[in-house]
Amino acid sequence: MIDEAATDFSQAAERSDLIVLATPVRVTETFIHKLADLSLKEHVIVTDVGSTKMQIVREAEQLTKRGVTFIGGHPMSGSHRSGVGAARPDLFQAMRYVLTPSAGTSSQKVTVLKEWLKGMEAEFVELTPERHDKLAATVSHLPRVVAATLVQQTRRASSDHAIAMELAAGGFRDTTRIASSNPPMWRDILLHNKDNILHLLDGFQNKLTSVEKMVEREDSTEILEYFQTIKAFRDSFSIPEQHANSGEHELLVKVPEGADAIARVSAVLGKAGINITAIDMVDEESAHGMLRIVFRTEVDRMKSIAHLENANVTCILDKTEKITVG
Numbered sequence: 001m002i003d004e005a006a007t008d009f010s011q012a013a014e015r016s017d018l019i020v021l022a023t024p025v026r027v028t029e030t031f032i033h034k035l036a037d038l039s040l041k042e043h044v045i046v047t048d049v050g051s052t053k054m055q056i057v058r059e060a061e062q063l064t065k066r067g068v069t070f071i072g073g074h075p076m077s078g079s080h081r082s083g084v085g086a087a088r089p090d091l092f093q094a095m096r097y098v099l100t101p102s103a104g105t106s107s108q109k110v111t112v113l114k115e116w117l118k119g120m121e122a123e124f125v126e127l128t129p130e131r132h133d134k135l136a137a138t139v140s141h142l143p144r145v146v147a148a149t150l151v152q153q154t155r156r157a158s159s160d161h162a163i164a165m166e167l168a169a170g171g172f173r174d175t176t177r178i179a180s181s182n183p184p185m186w187r188d189i190l191l192h193n194k195d196n197i198l199h200l201l202d203g204f205q206n207k208l209t210s211v212e213k214m215v216e217r218e219d220s221t222e223i224l225e226y227f228q229t230i231k232a233f234r235d236s237f238s239i240p241e242q243h244a245n246s247g248e249h250e251l252l253v254k255v256p257e258g259a260d261a262i263a264r265v266s267a268v269l270g271k272a273g274i275n276i277t278a279i280d281m282v283d284e285e286s287a288h289g290m291l292r293i294v295f296r297t298e299v300d301r302m303k304s305i306a307h308l309e310n311a312n313v314t315c316i317l318d319k320t321e322k323i324t325v326g
């Protein structure tokens with residue numbers, strides 16, 4: 001993935017034709033600030049992939065004032081995972097990629113940037129930073145807060161009833177996957193998009209209150225209408241599914257402390273000719289680490305369970321699988 005690495009940001013930036021800032025959004029602001037003091041190449045394009053745009057584009061005005069082209073960007077795809085291990089060649093395929101060129105940005109520079117990014121096979125869409133932040137708050141930022149709060153609520157039940165999480169089914173998993181997202185990244189997003197998020201939270205709380213009231217009233221007609229109207233809207237659009245996001249072909253394996261789990265499990269699956277999309281430890285701090293293996297297909301996942309069963313690997317598959325290996 002990396003042909004040549006550099007540890008000195010300033011030196012690398014001054015040699016670059018394209019600079020893509022891919023850090024948490026508040027860190028991105030500090031890098032933009034640093035770039036403003038450097039002697040960048042005349043034709044350089046600076047862009048970013050941050051989940052918020054207004055504050056970043058505002059910060060980048062110091063670059064534009066110096067004649068440096070900055071075009072804000074936000075690929076609308078990713079996952080709850082972070083780090084290079086979460087990368088996939090098709091992660092952005094057919095997904096929307098928002099660009100926020102300013103009024104003064106030359107369309108030729110936008111074309112050059114799209115040319116650089118074309119290998120991602122994303123669908124570009126141009127928005128103002130304001131519109132982007134408002135819409136991102138609705139479809140991405142508020143859902144994170146809701147998922148996190150849902151998990152927080154469930155945590156209380158699980159501390160009173162150990163069996164609670166064993167009862168959680170696919171619905172809980174689908175609704176809360178994003179609660180496992182990268183905390184520093186989301187802290188920064190909430191702080192950057194504060195006003196839009198606060199506004200939505202206000203509306204959301206009102207909606208919860210209406211649900212509360214109709215349940216209190218035991219208003220069966222209203223409750224039915226509520227679910228019907230929402231279902232009709234949700235069924236009216238489809239969201240392209242990325243395997244990396246679905247979590248459907250994911251296997252969680254509990255491994256004992258100190259085990260060279262990744263190597264051993266990879267060896268078994270490699271010998272069986274099963275491709276692994278990603279493999280990593282998800283709970284390195286607990287005595288029993290949790291190994292997450294992501295497969296491209298459900299067939300690969302099922303085959304893997306069988307191969308792990310047959311192999312002498314001392315690990316216990318996640319409780320929901322009810323299978324013991326070794």
Ligand SMILES: NC(=O)C1=CN([C@@H]2O[C@H](COP(=O)(O)OP(=O)(O)OC[C@H]3O[C@@H](n4cnc5c(N)ncnc54)[C@H](O)[C@@H]3O)[C@@H](O)[C@H]2O)C=CC1
Binds near residue numbers: 022050075078084
């Ligand atoms: N994860 C996702 O699904 C998506 C993320 N984004 C945005 O992309 C950006 C990057 O997110 P990810 O790639 O997911 O995160 P990541 O955690 O995988 O990568 C962030 C990188 O920033 C580096 N970093 C953090 N603080 C730093 C600092 N002070 N100085 C230098 N480097 C620092 C980290 O070492 C890491 O390599 C964020 O702005 C996020 O809002 C946009 C679309 C999707």
Ligand SMILES: O=C(O)C(=O)Cc1ccc(O)cc1
Binds near residue numbers: 178245
């Ligand atoms: O995990 C998911 O499904 C996502 O929605 C990924 C994502 C995270 C942050 C963004 O700014 C855009 C997309």
